Amino acid sequence: MPKPSARSVAAPASPIRRLYPLAVEAKKRGKKVYHLNIGQPDIPTPEAFMRGVREAKVEVLDYAPSPGIPEAIEAVVRYYGECGLQVTKEEVLITIGGSEGITFALTIACDPGDQVLVPQPFYPNYLGYARLTNVEIVPITTSRADGFHLPPRQEIEALISPRTKAILFSHPGNPTGVVYTRKELEMIVELALKRDLFIISDEVYREFVYDGTHTSLLSFPEVRDRVILVDSISKRLSACGARVGALVSHNRDVMAAAMKCATIRLSAPTFEQLGLVAFMADPDHQKVVQEMIGEYHRRRDLFCSLLREIPGITFRVPEGAFYVMMGLPVEDAEAFIRWMLTDYPGTETVMLAPGAGFYVTPGLGKDEARAAYVLKEESLRRACAVLADGLSQFSRLPAAQAAERG
Numbered sequence: 381m382p383k384p385s386a387r388s389v390a391a392p393a394s395p396i397r398r399l400y401p402l403a404v405e406a407k408k409r410g411k412k413v414y415h416l417n418i419g420q421p422d423i424p425t426p427e428a429f430m431r432g433v434r435e436a437k438v439e440v441l442d443y444a445p446s447p448g449i450p451e452a453i454e455a456v457v458r459y460y461g462e463c464g465l466q467v468t469k470e471e472v473l474i475t476i477g478g479s480e481g482i483t484f485a486l487t488i489a490c491d492p493g494d495q496v497l498v499p500q501p502f503y504p505n506y507l508g509y510a511r512l513t514n515v516e517i518v519p520i521t522t523s524r525a526d527g528f529h530l531p532p533r534q535e536i537e538a539l540i541s542p543r544t545k546a547i548l549f550s551h552p553g554n555p556t557g558v559v560y561t562r563k564e565l566e567m568i569v570e571l572a573l574k575r576d577l578f579i580i581s582d583e584v585y586r587e588f589v590y591d592g593t594h595t596s597l598l599s600f601p602e603v604r605d606r607v608i609l610v611d612s613i614s615k616r617l618s619a620c621g622a623r624v625g626a627l628v629s630h631n632r633d634v635m636a637a638a639m640k641c642a643t644i645r646l647s648a649p650t651f652e653q654l655g656l657v658a659f660m661a662d663p664d665h666q667k668v669v670q671e672m673i674g675e676y677h678r679r680r681d682l683f684c685s686l687l688r689e690i691p692g693i694t695f696r697v698p699e700g701a702f703y704v705m706m707g708l709p710v711e712d713a714e715a716f717i718r719w720m721l722t723d724y725p726g727t728e729t730v731m732l733a734p735g736a737g738f739y740v741t742p743g744l745g746k747d748e749a750r751a752a753y754v755l756k757e758e759s760l761r762r763a764c765a766v767l768a769d770g771l772s773q774f775s776r777l778p779a780a781q782a783a784e785r786g
């Protein structure tokens with residue numbers, strides 16, 4: 381019988397979804413599960429967007445133009461203008477979510493066997509896309525103690541080889557919540573210039589910044605031709621199911637290659653592009669996003685204050701996105717997370733994402749877990765109470781039993 385290819389077999393299953401069947405089983409047993417494991421915003425998608433989808437005048441649902449519907453591209457250009465970033469229509473490609481933008485960016489920046497530097501812990505799907513495109517991720521290890529900020533330049537430079545073609549990162553960071561300072565970004569820019577690298581900047585959380593300011597990589601004129609920006613409306617418009625994003629670059633060759641990739645996959649979803657057009661036409665659209673960010677800011681503050689009360693949990697307050705990568709007072713965070721889903725007594729439980737899945741280096745992140753504070757205030761309070769109780773009960777299990785449960 382023919383076998384699936386080695387690269388498809390090597391593609392990792394998402395660690396965020398891997399334990400999902402245990403949550404389904406727990407729910408079948410009547411448990412309420414607080415999902416802190418997945419970055420799926422719970423805030424209603426803006427009404428203007430939904431109206432645009434509902435009222436779209438579409439008689440034949442044909443292929444949209446490969447680069448995107450012209451009005452959607454114009455809406456994206458306008459959006460960047462509002463962010464203080466000047467881009468032209470030719471420099472924007474509408475993609476099927478940020479996910480497609482990442483695959484296109486890796487495909488354009490790298491040939492099979494090339495390397496890309498990625499600060500770890502990182503968004504796990506980067507590893508999936510890298511495996512599927514036969515690109516090797518070389519991790520730049522960052523630590524919880526430093527708030528996951530970048531190590532000194534020499535440490536990063538030492539990782540660069542003749543096969544290194546790009547540096548890829550999410551900014552603000554998933555799972556770390558890190559927002560890089562201007563100095564850190566300048567260091568990346570200098571390295572890219574000196575060592576001839578592309579910078580793949582994944583800015584899908586651009587507005588989700590609570591401390592400091594976000595500087596887009598598109599704003600550095602020195603690397604105009606090196607930056608490939610990945611963007612998405614999934615988080616910003618609480619529209620993960622829309623599957624609409626953008627790839628942006630001032631580099632003409634990059635855009636020509638991106639357009640070829642776009643032609644191969646034909647088109648991005650029509651209705652959701654029209655939803656975006658309607659959203660951008662709403663005079664209140666900026667206010668709508670700002671209100672949502674305000675809600676996440678309050679949740680971040682509340683969630684961090686609740687976590688501080690839980691004995692043994694260690695973390696640095698994240699500056700952005702909507703995640704906290706925390707150290708748990710257990711040897712094996714995944715064993716604890718499984719136990720919470722299979723054996724924790726009572727009517728409620730909490731699901732976290734095991735930290736190890738956010739690292740490519742074996743052994744790292746074993747005592748860490750990522751929480752996404754995408755729940756309403758009352759649920760965050762309950763989730764933290766359950767988490768505190770779960771940790772306390774787990775710590776009293778005989779070691780052998782805890783390991784076996786895991």
Ligand SMILES: Cc1ncc(COP(=O)(O)O)c(C=O)c1O
Nearest residue numbers: 477478479503550554612614625
């Ligand atoms: C850092 C980062 N980049 C990209 C994506 C993918 O987003 P999309 O839904 O637009 O494909 C996500 C989704 O969680 C993410 O966290």
